[in-house]
Amino acid sequence: MITFIVQARVGSTRLPQKILLPFYEGKSILELLIAKLRLVSNTQILIATSDDSKNDVIEEIALSNNVKCFRGSENDVLQRFIDAAEYVGAEQIIRVCSDNPFLELASIQTLVNRVSDEKCDYMSFWVDGKPSIKTHFGFWTEYVTLKALKKVRVLTEDSLYHEHVTNFIYSHPKDFVVSWINGPDVLKGRDDIRLTTDTIEDFKTAQTVYSRLVGVQIYPTIAQVVSFLDQHGELLQSMKQQIHINSK
Template sequence: MENLKIVFITQARVGSSRFPEKVLHEVDSGLSMLALHLQRLKHSRLYSEIIVATTFEEKAEKIEMIAKSEGVLSFKGSTIDVLDRFYQAAKNHQPDYIVRVTSDCPLIDADLIDQVISLAIQNDLDYASNVLKEDFPDGQDIEVIRWKSLEKAWKDAKIASDREHVTPYIRKNSDYNGGHLFKAQNLSVDSQFSDIRMTVDEPDDLKTIQTLIKELGSEKSWLDYSDFILTNQDMFNNQKIIRNEGYLKSLKKDNNSY
């Protein structure tokens, strides 16, 4: 892995229909959600570069400032065509693999990221993730994409939801789902944690992150946070929010456009 260039790209924007400017909100004393997300990413042992892929929206400079303060790069691209934003952000860095994460997952686990990267490299995959089968908590979503595969998706994907959500074209055309274009595998876990929520789409989600940090600190593993939620369900009001609601809305728009 030493000779491979692995670029982490996290998407972050100030605009959000459900919770505007969510990544700028404080999750701990003086610490923004985006800053915590980036700090946890930097615990990875395998990354070469981290890029915050943001947009040209008003106040996006606040995202750039946080990226700079955390010592990572930033890039501005399309608000809607996020696949293009990822491609343009990465192309000049000549990566071997892209790791896609999202900044509304402040408690992302770097050890888990490294496991998915290792899965991709050791099995010579075009795509590896822990979301082909959703066993892990919402908020621990990790996708590792071979650069040539991302480039092919960028060239060939036409449907709006495929462009907005970056990887559906690859997933749908992978051998994991009966396709022939991409070789893919999923990282599994013995127990099923998919009902646990530690992502931030709504204010109640932010309260959950703040509570977890207050109770456990900001450096625990995904499993530590999950176990705490499972054993203290009465402390959290967000655990019934629908997973992947944004992607489901995009699919609906696709259907309505025909």
């Protein structure tokens, strides 16, 4: 069984407690993500947060939604993921960022299906010449094995790679079996779309898009999101400003 490990903590530098703020109909992004991930068959969900007391509220949300919660290192996120996976006996992991409300359900299912048929250490989406995790889109998740994460722990002590869990793997393809799924053509050349929620401006823009789209389609596709944004230039302009300020 594949395990979704949702990386969550309240200590964001730019927008503290962003995953707890009411995002849609009183629910937080974290709660909305849990509901979405539950729709993917043959998987389980685990919230991985830190053992700092300020994250008690995340554990409360997890338990109130009947989801297991693991608490580990605040700064060594790699170790937290390894410990979390071992906590539930997970060998196959899909890493989920808890601040991305637009994760596409179809893409998650595609990833689950592909890794069930293909042996690899890491798999995610390749979009417009780069790994999706390096973009501002916020549409995708990443698959990784526990074995690969343990290998990273052995190969490097660099704090960068212990904070950004999968970076070492896709940056060192000679040491791992890395596989990519091509992102949709509709996103080629789209350096004007940002749906991650790192700042309050991001949050408000994403909230506007989400609230308008969910009334039409409860889990909007990438194509639907892009089509909507192309009809609302003022939202794209706001995104461009945040992309310029928050370059990856």
